[in-house]
Amino acid sequence: MVFDVIIVGAGPGGSSAATFLAAQGISTLLLDKATFPRDKVCGDCLAPQALYWLDELGCVDEVLDQADSCITAGYIFLNGKYLFTGDFPQNTRYPGFCTLLERKKLDYIMVKNAVKKGAIFKPGCLVKRIYRNDDYIIVDAVSEGTDIQFKGRLLIGADGANSIVSRSIGNVLRDGTTAVSVRAYYENVHGEWPQIQVYIDERFFPGIGWVFVNNRGRANIGIGYIFDKNFPVKDNLRKVFDDFVNRDLKRYLKGSRPASPTAGWWASFFRPRTVIADRVMLIGDAANLADPINGAGIHKAMESAYIASTSAVHAVATDDYSVAALRRYEALWREMDGFDWQVRQLLLSIAKNPNLKEVYLLLIKYIARLARADARFQGFCGGVFSGIIPAGDSISPAALLDAIPLDPAVWFSLFRASDRSVSLPVHDTILAGLNVIKTVGRFASNPSENIDWGVEVFNNAIGTASGIMQLPLLAAGIET
Ligand SMILES: Cc1cc2nc3c(=O)[nH]c(=O)nc-3n(C[C@H](O)[C@H](O)[C@H](O)COP(=O)(O)OP(=O)(O)OC[C@H]3O[C@@H](n4cnc5c(N)ncnc54)[C@H](O)[C@@H]3O)c2cc1C
Incomplete structure (x- = not known):
């Protein structure tokens, strides 16, 4: 079978694209190397913009049922001292609050939603190679130790920061400003819940630390650090994290216990050489779209999925999958986000020294x-x-x-x-x-x-x- 669209990666970006496309009758195959539910290193914070997109996707109620925390402000700390409280603005097109939900749960809800809309989901399917002939894009994968091949007219790369799809169209990963982060869960945290705390600290600046506590006293604690080739990470991130937890948060975490190993991941904040090629579009972290200022990328993955799916529907309708036709995606993106991203990138480039x-x-x-x-x-x-x-x-x-x-x-x-x-x-x-x-x-x-x-x-x-x-x-x- 030849699918209209194959999507590699079933994180928030891939599942959103699959939902938008399948809902419009486009035959859609969603592939992921993991079997779901699966963990993903993240702060688990669903910004108001993410809640807006979950509503558009038709699964916000299920997410809010499982998250059931509603946070309208974040506490900001500077070098360990309380600095000020930042409120989420009210009366915008987004809700005036954020919520916390572990990615294991969020991504599973989103994948099931895509399947409900008609997408075909193949978990446990590691994509190894991508190539094309005149008529199709061909995806070679391995599933349960067996080689398997899929054909599609269009491919959406939603396979995150280590994207094989991005590499297959000539991009070089981590070739600019990138953040490396680590996080761990703690249980039985005392104090006011739910709560988000953001730490700005000379030990990990440029970068931030966070403590996000859900309404059961379970905290997601992490730090992220910005680097590039001129400013490599000189400190041992794990050591800085341990210091943050054991020294700065010592009193706050008294009586709590670690509930997971400390795990790390990364995200890049520079425009890749390209986000389109013949029969290919990149979305979400595969296109380095996370917010350069606060690192949040879930809503950006959903937003780019929406824009890419409108371009994909157009490509399927006109049977034109050329790079020229897919420029529509780039143009829509520039219209929606281009200047905003430019300003945020300028602020990040100033701050990263x-x-x-x-x-x-x-x-x-x-x-x-x-x-x-x-x-x-x-x-x-x-x-x-x-x-x-x-x-x-x-x-x-x-x-x-x-x-x-x-x-x-x-x-x-x-x-x-x-x-x-x-x-x-x-x-x-x-x-x-x-x-x-x-x-x-x-x-x-x-x-x-x-x-x-x-x-x-x-x-x-x-x-x-x-x-x-x-x-x-x-x-x-x-x-x-
Ligand atoms: C430590 C940390 C904390 C963060 N905290 C937040 C936060 O609190 N809020 C927020 O909004 N954002 C946060 N982000 C950013 C957010 O995690 C990402 O922006 C978001 O996950 C991007 O979604 P995505 O769908 O593009 O990619 P991903 O969520 O990375 O999904 C990619 C999927 O592709 C699959 N995949 C990869 N390679 C292959 C392959 N070869 N074959 C098949 N499947 C493959 C993976 O298994 C995965 O399921 C954080 C990031 C980090 C690193």
């Missing part, structure tokens, strides 16, 4: 003080970090004017020392001076990595600036 981390942490501290003193600005910060307010919108002059506190008392609060969680500005100023000396020393000792970094930031800034200049034209409906 660890030589400047003290400067950034100081900046974060002051932004947090403003956020604490002004509810509107706090909502804005929460919206930008969670990706609900598109980063592209957030840098428009109108959005900035709307968000930046106008009350002078709020700005004076920066110089108030009554809050024990932040230090005196005088102390900060001395610290900043010392940090500048430290930073200059680091720059001087490694000029080439910093020059490369400067060029990258410059290029990203130029890209973003040209995007800003196009905004009024796009708003007026003028194609550029």
Whole structure:
């Protein structure tokens, strides 16, 4: 049998694409090397955007039944001290809360949903080779030790960060900014549940730590660290994680017990060389689509699945699977997300230089003080970090004017020392001076990595600036 579409990978991206396609009568084969339910290293946080897409897919009720936690805010910590509380914005097209559900459960619900809509699912099927002739794409796989071959008109690569489909169309994995993360579960955690805590810390900056506790006191705890060829990971991540758990969280985790081994995985945050080829499209982590600011990728996998499936339906209807026809996917993606992604990538490229981390942490501290003193600005910060307010919108002059506190008392609060969680500005100023000396020393000792970094930031800034200049034209409906 020749399928209209073969999808490799049954994570959130692959199952979503299978659901959207099968629901429209497209013959769809979904392959995964794992047998489900299966574990996946993740923070398990379903952002409001993911809940929106689960609703579109028709399985949000089942997810919410199993998750039954509803979290409207996250607590942010800086170097172990409470900094501020970020709320999810209300009154957007997304729900005003996130929830937590282990991937073992989420991905199983989603796969069953795809099958219910008519997709054929083959678990335990490891894809080994992909090639094409004039009429089909051919997928060689191994299932229960036996070689097996599938034919399709179109292939969607949804096989995650280590994608064989991405490699088969010429991409090089981890060839740019990438995050490596580790996480473990703890049970019997005390305190307020459910809860999400985000840790910004000089030991793992650029990167974040997290403690996500569900409503049964089970915590998903992890840290992620950004690196690239100029700024490789110098520390032993496992050691930094153990230190985070045993030192920073010692009091918080008193009486709790580890409930899983510590496991790691990675995700990349650069645009691959291509996301399309003749008869092939990449979605989700296979296309490096996770959010560069907070690492969340479940909703991005679903969103890209939706866009890819509309292009796939068009390709099937016109019987045109050429790279030229599939450019539609790229174009739709650019329209929906292109500029936003460019801004987030610029922010990430600025932040990833660890030589400047003290400067950034100081900046974060002051932004947090403003956020604490002004509810509107706090909502804005929460919206930008969670990706609900598109980063592209957030840098428009109108959005900035709307968000930046106008009350002078709020700005004076920066110089108030009554809050024990932040230090005196005088102390900060001395610290900043010392940090500048430290930073200059680091720059001087490694000029080439910093020059490369400067060029990258410059290029990203130029890209973003040209995007800003196009905004009024796009708003007026003028194609550029
Ligand atoms: C530590 C960590 C924490 C994270 N926390 C969050 C979070 O809290 N919230 C969030 O939104 N995002 C989070 N993310 C990101 C999120 O996990 C991913 O963005 C998301 O899983 C991407 O979905 P996907 O469907 O594209 O790929 P995946 O979920 O990776 O699914 C890929 C599937 O392809 C299959 N596969 C791979 N190779 C083959 C092959 N050769 N043959 C057959 N099958 C194959 C795999 O078995 C897998 O089932 C986190 C990531 C990490 C690493």
